[in-house]
Amino acid sequence: MSDFDAIVVGAGNAGSSAAIYMANKGLNVLLVDRADPPGAKNLSGGVLWGNDLAQILPKWQSEAPLERFINNKKLGFLTEKSSFMLDFKTQIFEENKVGYTVLRSKFDPWLAKKAKEAGALVIPGITVESLAIKDRKVIGIVESGDTITADVTLLAEGVNARLAIEAGLKRPLRDSDVSLGIKEIIKLSPQKIEDRFNLKNNSGVASEYILGFLGELNVGGFLYTNKDSISLGVVVPMENLRENGVTHSYDLIEMFKEHPSIAPLIEGGQVAEYGAHLIPEGGLEMMPKLYGNGYMILGDAAGFAFSNGLVLQGMNYAILSGIKAAETAVEAKLRNNFSEQSLSAYEEKLNSTYVLKDLKTFKDIRKVTNNPMMYNTYPKLLESIMLETLWERGQPKKKIRDVLSSCASNLNMGKIKTLKEFYYIYRRM
Amino acid sequence: MLRMAVMIKQVPDSQDITIDPVTKTLNRTQARNIVNPPDMNALEAALQLKDKYGGEITVITMGPPMADSALLECTSRGADKAVLVTDRVFAGADTWPTSFTLATTAEYLGGFDIIFCGEETTDSSTGHVGPGIAEFLGVEQATYIHSIDYQDPYFIVEREIEGAVETLKIGKPAVVTVVLNANNPRKPTLKRKIEAFRKGVITITNKELKLRPECVGLKGSPTVVKDMKTIVDKPKDTVKVGPEEIPKVVEVLTQRGILKC
Numbered sequence A: 001m002s003d004f005d006a007i008v009v010g011a012g013n014a015g016s017s018a019a020i021y022m023a024n025k026g027l028n029v030l031l032v033d034r035a036d037p038p039g040a041k042n043l044s045g046g047v048l049w050g051n052d053l054a055q056i057l058p059k060w061q062s063e064a065p066l067e068r069f070i071n072n073k074k075l076g077f078l079t080e081k082s083s084f085m086l087d088f089k090t091q092i093f094e095e096n097k098v099g100y101t102v103l104r105s106k107f108d109p110w111l112a113k114k115a116k117e118a119g120a121l122v123i124p125g126i127t128v129e130s131l132a133i134k135d136r137k138v139i140g141i142v143e144s145g146d147t148i149t150a151d152v153t154l155l156a157e158g159v160n161a162r163l164a165i166e167a168g169l170k171r172p173l174r175d176s177d178v179s180l181g182i183k184e185i186i187k188l189s190p191q192k193i194e195d196r197f198n199l200k201n202n203s204g205v206a207s208e209y210i211l212g213f214l215g216e217l218n219v220g221g222f223l224y225t226n227k228d229s230i231s232l233g234v235v236v237p238m239e240n241l242r243e244n245g246v247t248h249s250y251d252l253i254e255m256f257k258e259h260p261s262i263a264p265l266i267e268g269g270q271v272a273e274y275g276a277h278l279i280p281e282g283g284l285e286m287m288p289k290l291y292g293n294g295y296m297i298l299g300d301a302a303g304f305a306f307s308n309g310l311v312l313q314g315m316n317y318a319i320l321s322g323i324k325a326a327e328t329a330v331e332a333k334l335r336n337n338f339s340e341q342s343l344s345a346y347e348e349k350l351n352s353t354y355v356l357k358d359l360k361t362f363k364d365i366r367k368v369t370n371n372p373m374m375y376n377t378y379p380k381l382l383e384s385i386m387l388e389t390l391w392e393r394g395q396p397k398k399k400i401r402d403v404l405s406s407c408a409s410n411l412n413m414g415k416i417k418t419l420k421e422f423y424y425i426y427r428r429m
Numbered sequence B: 001m002l003r004m005a006v007m008i009k010q011v012p013d014s015q016d017i018t019i020d021p022v023t024k025t026l027n028r029t030q031a032r033n034i035v036n037p038p039d040m041n042a043l044e045a046a047l048q049l050k051d052k053y054g055g056e057i058t059v060i061t062m063g064p065p066m067a068d069s070a071l072l073e074c075t076s077r078g079a080d081k082a083v084l085v086t087d088r089v090f091a092g093a094d095t096w097p098t099s100f101t102l103a104t105t106a107e108y109l110g111g112f113d114i115i116f117c118g119e120e121t122t123d124s125s126t127g128h129v130g131p132g133i134a135e136f137l138g139v140e141q142a143t144y145i146h147s148i149d150y151q152d153p154y155f156i157v158e159r160e161i162e163g164a165v166e167t168l169k170i171g172k173p174a175v176v177t178v179v180l181n182a183n184n185p186r187k188p189t190l191k192r193k194i195e196a197f198r199k200g201v202i203t204i205t206n207k208e209l210k211l212r213p214e215c216v217g218l219k220g221s222p223t224v225v226k227d228m229k230t231i232v233d234k235p236k237d238t239v240k241v242g243p244e245e246i247p248k249v250v251e252v253l254t255q256r257g258i259l260k261c
């Protein structure tokens, strides 16, 4: 007889969602997290798209600690002196309200509290040391020499999945699997935020940036508004950092903050928190086998996240994979069969959701997010096109066609090569 | 078998307390709540006695319902029972009703051979409550102790006084207050935490204690806070020390017994 029906390691979005679902269905669940309160040290940008959360917590919009709903999405290309922004604002987001900024240090403890209310035993402040394995089956977890057993163990331990890796259930991370995200939370009064970003009530803006002023570095930036703070950060592929010998990655966020189009937005703000975290971007390449005898792997630990330069999502993937793993565990309990074969239903379920569909559709997306053209060339190209067309310098005007080709040749870009590269990126996005 | 109690208070983590630059008042809202640090040493002292002589440890706190997490921290480390004394009428207590209510709770629970307290709290630091409990119960006490042993019917305790260590023999039952860093508090384990969280805490209100409302809480508090001022520390004259001087700094610190070489 096991101590629990299910043990969940990690009270991030994936783990707490799984625990809520299983506890609601009457399973005896243990949810363990190393932080106290649970999940308090987790980090996201973070815009949460809540469709999946609604499956387990239908009243999330009124109960969760949410910051601002997104009704304005921006995409910016920055060069040293210019910024080119696409600005999309819509009443449709306003009417639906499913994208919200959240602060994980508040959101995660709340989600874990919901797991407790659903009946799970939630234990914070404990780092699980290893998996207990017997006869090639995961039978639970080990801490301080004690083994706590369960019929099934759900590994929701985040991107650097030490337990899964040490048990040989997942290969160690490679540089090409991850990007490094560095983030600050900058305190600013709600009044200033609303004035500077043209917001009202609880509306908010989420902006992504391509940073075209950092030489060979392929750096993306983000800036999201919270109630009384701004979340701002940079994301850079690990192998690109390594290739360029960058050791002071923190300088990158400083350079982003000092950019002439960013500095005025955060002026007078106080940095309240900062942190760095890896983001799984290796997609199918890095995905481990998702299940086996007595275990399943979910969320970031399984590599479930999506980024294409326009959006960066992981929380929703974590939640949905948590729900699907939990469904599988509940069904396995009914069959009283937690074998590899029985738990294979988890992957089948994921196959019919966007989680695995997206990973398959965008299997080459890293070639876009780590493409030097995207960062070093396009922002400059856009800048020179804008200057050619919008800046009156007492010169005869050119047709757009000629503007394009002269700008491209100024940047030493062959027409054919440029078109080919553009088509290459376009196909993969 | 020793019947032991440990009195603990939940306090805001002083590392998280900031001073609002505008109002100049303490901002506790961001602060995490922790167990008053010397109370952890008091608990560890009790656990060590239990390891040696056997016994049962009850941790007790008077505070709001959310103080249950502080109690669970203690049962997760090996205390056997957790008691939360909570009631609206107990709110706003100064050290007199706090000591009185806690002493009454100890009696209500059947009395203890020894009650452990911390030396003082980090959020009010009066150091009154331990001695107060001893006075209300009319038992022997020793304050600011750093070690304790048991020789029935006595407790042998050590306390540091200026330039010497004093060893006292006090009769059972007794109240002791333990200094910060007296020992190395053990860490909770998952197995103990699971047991502790499953057991939960026992809540005691004034329905059980039946204390007269005018003797507890704000009403029972003889002290009145008339005014509060924030004093801004002037920066001390600082001396710049270069790397050449490091050996000298080490020498001075070693002489004063702060560093061991």
Ligand SMILES: Cc1cc2nc3c(=O)[nH]c(=O)nc-3n(C[C@@H](O)[C@H](O)[C@H](O)COP(=O)(O)OP(=O)(O)OC[C@H]3O[C@@H](n4cnc5c(N)ncnc54)[C@H](O)[C@@H]3O)c2cc1C
Pocket: B007, B008, B009, B036, B038, B039, B060, B061, B062, B063, B092, B093, B094, B095, B096, B098, B102, B116, B117, B118, B119, B120, B121, B123, B124, B125, B126, B127, B128, B129, B130, B223, B224, B225
């Ligand atoms: C702004 C402010 C002003 C205050 N002004 C006064 C005042 O003027 N006069 C006054 O008497 N008090 C005052 N108090 C303090 C008061 O209410 C105390 O918090 C309470 O009476 C306990 O005293 P203490 O924290 O100093 O405990 P101490 O006596 O320093 O604590 C010693 C030990 O007693 C135990 N202990 C203390 N409190 C508890 C508890 N609640 N439950 C279980 N064990 C406990 C712990 O083991 C602790 O380590 C004030 C508090 C605040 C925040």
Ligand SMILES: Cc1cc2nc3c(=O)[nH]c(=O)nc-3n(C[C@H](O)[C@H](O)[C@H](O)COP(=O)(O)OP(=O)(O)OC[C@H]3O[C@@H](n4cnc5c(N)ncnc54)[C@H](O)[C@@H]3O)c2cc1C
Pocket: A009, A010, A011, A012, A013, A014, A015, A032, A033, A034, A035, A038, A039, A040, A042, A043, A044, A045, A046, A047, A048, A049, A126, A127, A128, A129, A156, A157, A158, A159, A163, A181, A182, A183, A233, A276, A277, A278, A279, A298, A299, A300, A301, A304, A305, A312, A313, A314, A315, A316, A318
């Ligand atoms: C800079 C940045 C920006 C991002 N922006 C967004 C965004 O805007 N929108 C979005 O949807 N996603 C975003 N993401 C991605 C998102 O944060 C992750 O995909 C998501 O957090 C994954 O959730 P998870 O539950 O799988 O893992 P995590 O949230 O990492 O949770 C793992 C949990 O496991 C615990 N744990 C780990 N090991 C142990 C152990 N041995 N014992 C006990 N507990 C353990 C940890 O304490 C933690 O609570 C961003 C990520 C970064 C880094």
